[in-house]
Amino acid sequence: MTGQPAPLVTHKRLDLYSVALGVVFALPGIFVVVRAAQLSGDIGETLSESVGPLGRTILLASSVAATAAVLGTALAWMVTRTDLPAARTWKIVLVLPLVLPSFVGAAAFLASLAPGGLLHGLLGLIGIDSPRARGFWPSWALLTMFTYPYVLLPVSARLETLRPTLEESARLLGSSAGHTFRRVTLPQLRSSILASSLLVFLYAVSEFGAVQLLGYDTLTRVIFATRLADRGTSFTSATLLVVLALIVVAAERRARGGDRVDDRARSRSTQLVHLGTKTPMALAFVGSVAFFGFVGPIVSLIIWATRGVLDNRINFAALVGPAVNTAYTGVVTSVLAVIMVLPLAVLLVRHRSRTGKAASIAVVGGFAVPGLVIAISLVFWTLNTPLLSRLYQTWPVLILAYVIHFGSQALGAAEGSVRAVPTTLRESSQLLEPSLLRRILRVDFPLMRSGLASGGGLVLLSTLKELPATLLLAPIGFSTLATEIWGSYEDGFYAEVGVSALFLVALSTLLTWLLVLRRAT
Amino acid sequence: MSLRRRSQRPTGADSLDVPAVQIDAVTAGYGGLPVLTDATLDLQRGETVSLLGPSGCGKTTLLRSIAGLTQIASGTVSISGKVVSGPGVHLAPERRHVGMVFQDGALFPHLTVQENILFGLRHHESGESRLSDVLELTALGDLKDRLPGTLSGGQQQRVALARALAPRPRVLLLDEPFSALDAGLRVQLRREVRDILHEVGISSIVVTHDQDEAFAIGDRVGVMNKGHLLQVGSPADLYERPATPWVAGFVGEANELVGQMSNGRVMTPIGELPVSLDAPDGSSVRVVIRPEQLAMVSGNSSVVNSLEYFGHDARYEITHESVKLGVRTSTAHFEPGERVDLKFVGGIVPAWIA
Known part of the structure; x- marks a missing residue:
């Protein structure tokens, strides 16, 4: 008998729980693969049919990842390392495209090209007809504009924690600003650029709404189109996506492993690179990125929304239901996701268990597998399991899909929260306060609160914007803002698209501000 | 010439x-x-x-x-x-x-010792021979293929010095x-x-x-x-x-005293001190006496509060007429509580008009 009091939950119970959690998160992926094997009579034929969409998916995802990496890194460097005017404001503005779901961005873009739209009007002024925006190029450009912040955020964070003396040493040894960036700064950013562009790759691979609207045949589009009529093709394509996602996750873990942690704190700010005569050019560059990524789409939505409101064509009462649905579904999902992953986070941080590691890979895998694939997996799983068929298109299954897809976002934050209460602190509070409950309320919870809230917030934000899983799994008559926007667009009601999209953007801007930007400053 | x-x-x-x-x-x-x-x-x-x-x-x-x-x-x-x-x-x-060596060394973590040193020698024709010169100068030859992360703090600073010196x-x-x-x-x-x-x-x-x-x-x-x-x-x-x-x-321990000028000397609580200060008699003067400029003998005017023993010498803290003074000596030995008299050993006493 040692002097230590028994822990609240034993290591073994945590292990068991983590195994169960890992199974839940891995199930959709496994189910898709098994089902594909059962369904397709002639694997060779379905595979050869999938080669085209697979190629297009990889082409789109790698192009988007490459351009997002370049754009995100360049912008990160400009806002952290140069004397760009109003750099602090740009830093916030340039992250804003994150609040726009990419399918809303695509809808806004297409609506602005339609007669009466923003770009249509602007192009008309110089006597040009709106081009037909379809296929690879518009999809690539659009996805780049909505994904570069995933690179910008981690890379500028890394730039800000980098010791300034490295760059100063290089300058004193005779390097120009450009040579210093290439030889000294870039190698320090390598792993965060690599990891974040893999994330963008993953995002582009699972993208459904934007490519559907822009008519570029990727695997997700094939899955959606064939999900009822040709299940073999649908599941084979889904399997390809799962494999692709797993490869990317493995690559991401390796990229992260190569990260050199530099824990020496920065003492003072770096001397900024003087842009001088290049300032107007730099301003034009960040300005046009902000315009295409955020201002343009928003203005386009506002134009259509205003038009609808002025014509009295908007039924605001009909929007209340979807808005309420969106909000409480999001809140329930985020709370549930945090509660579900917290024990795993405890296991990972305090016990460094192998089981925990394996379970965490399954949780991350849930994020990598596209929402559409999770959705069709759950659809067929509920329909084909005798006792569960009553769950088909019910709210709990929708929530389950969200939790599986977005749980990993809560896991990272939960691990941070557990780490916020170091062992020495728990031990010293144990010596001062015998009651476990009071310890949790007075020590653990206050320290973990902000981390858990931000993890829950990330899940909430993602849930608000989710489209394909909601389309497939939502109960009959249950609509969210995202599905409302989708439906209105398909029916050609641009004014309604504008109003509901602005609603959604306002909601997610508020959340992003609360969770991301307010902390950053 | x-x-x-x-x-x-x-x-x-x-x-x-x-x-x-x-x-x-x-x-x-x-x-x-x-x-x-x-x-x-x-x-x-x-x-x-x-x-x-x-x-x-x-x-x-x-x-x-x-x-x-x-x-x-x-x-x-x-x-x-x-x-x-x-x-x-x-x-x-x-x-x-200009060459600079930073507190943290600021070695490029992705480059070896040799590559770090060569960084500033890109435009020097004799880069390789200069490299071997500074490696020898700083005794780093054996470490030239190592990455900075694998070096001790002292080795890292030697590399930083070598890198800064390399381009002359x-x-x-x-x-x-x-x-x-x-x-x-x-x-x-x-x-x-x-x-x-x-x-x-x-x-x-x-x-x-x-x-x-x-x-x-x-x-x-x-x-x-x-x-x-x-x-x-x-x-x-x-x-x-x-x-x-x-x-x-700031440059050493200083006992600061205030006294009156009289005939080119300063009258302080511990006695008369010679100063080279051009000040009229009766003016108030601040002087600084180093701890090693004071010595102790058994006596009555002061009391020993504490002592720090360093081997080569010892530092005593003395209270003299409610003024606390530091004394450093390698000869005398007193215990806390003992009563002593202080005397000025000699040397230059810096002084300022107060």
Whole structure:
């Protein structure tokens, strides 16, 4: 008998729980693969049919990842390392495209090209007809504009924690600003650029709404189109996506492993690179990125929304239901996701268990597998399991899909929260306060609160914007803002698209501000 | 003589009589508040000057102004007679031919020792032979293929020194180069570095907040406080003839006393002290006595409060007429509580009109 009091939950119970959690998160992926094997009579034929969409998916995802990496890194460097005017404001503005779901961005873009739209009007002024925006190029450009912040955020964070003396040493040894960036700064950013562009790759691979609207045949589009009529093709394509996602996750873990942690704190700010005569050019560059990524789409939505409101064509009462649905579904999902992953986070941080590691890979895998694939997996799983068929298109299954897809976002934050209460602190509070409950309320919870809230917030934000899983799994008559926007667009009601999209953007801007930007400053 | 000098140094600006660095009335600061006010200092060729001061005194800002890493607000900085910072002039750091060793070493973590040293030698034709020269100078030959992350703190600073010396800079700046190391290693490395600087004959400025270090490595020492360069002189000058009571206290332990002037001597609570101060009789004077300028004999006027024993000597804390004084001696032995008399041993007593 040692002097230590028994822990609240034993290591073994945590292990068991983590195994169960890992199974839940891995199930959709496994189910898709098994089902594909059962369904397709002639694997060779379905595979050869999938080669085209697979190629297009990889082409789109790698192009988007490459351009997002370049754009995100360049912008990160400009806002952290140069004397760009109003750099602090740009830093916030340039992250804003994150609040726009990419399918809303695509809808806004297409609506602005339609007669009466923003770009249509602007192009008309110089006597040009709106081009037909379809296929690879518009999809690539659009996805780049909505994904570069995933690179910008981690890379500028890394730039800000980098010791300034490295760059100063290089300058004193005779390097120009450009040579210093290439030889000294870039190698320090390598792993965060690599990891974040893999994330963008993953995002582009699972993208459904934007490519559907822009008519570029990727695997997700094939899955959606064939999900009822040709299940073999649908599941084979889904399997390809799962494999692709797993490869990317493995690559991401390796990229992260190569990260050199530099824990020496920065003492003072770096001397900024003087842009001088290049300032107007730099301003034009960040300005046009902000315009295409955020201002343009928003203005386009506002134009259509205003038009609808002025014509009295908007039924605001009909929007209340979807808005309420969106909000409480999001809140329930985020709370549930945090509660579900917290024990795993405890296991990972305090016990460094192998089981925990394996379970965490399954949780991350849930994020990598596209929402559409999770959705069709759950659809067929509920329909084909005798006792569960009553769950088909019910709210709990929708929530389950969200939790599986977005749980990993809560896991990272939960691990941070557990780490916020170091062992020495728990031990010293144990010596001062015998009651476990009071310890949790007075020590653990206050320290973990902000981390858990931000993890829950990330899940909430993602849930608000989710489209394909909601389309497939939502109960009959249950609509969210995202599905409302989708439906209105398909029916050609641009004014309604504008109003509901602005609603959604306002909601997610508020959340992003609360969770991301307010902390950053 | 002038012919010979020209053949050694083709550029006139580098001739021996021009100081390596001239700092003339430099004021600098971040965002309006001056961190450095009106600093003036000449660094002679081949000389090492230590800049000593508490943290935040502006010594690092002065160093960064020379390197061109900080823009100065007024005054001029010249290197080898050429103005590099001044009104309307700011030569980029990479064009100043200045070497710098940072507190954290700032080695490029993705490059080997050898690649770090070669970094500044890209445009030198004799890069490889220069590399082997500095590797030998700093005794780093065995480590040349290692990555910085695998080196100890002392080794990293030697690489940083080698890297800074490799391109033969006109002046070498060292910013708290030993402060990240533990005590024993710090003393050893600072001796090595001092020998290397002398061997190379380079002009250098070392910033430190450690008085021992400043005195050990600098031919001259500049003492700074609150943005002002208060005094520049040899270590003995600073210790024996400090410009202000603050300098006296910063470069060593100082017993500060106030007394009255009388016939060229100062009457203090511990007796009459000789001073070289031109002040009228009866005026109030502040004097500084070093602990080793006092000795103790058994007596009655003072009491021993405490003692710190160091082996080579011991430091006593004495109360004399409610004034606390420090005494350092290697001869006498007293225990706390014993009563003693103090006497002045001799030496220079710095004094100021109070």
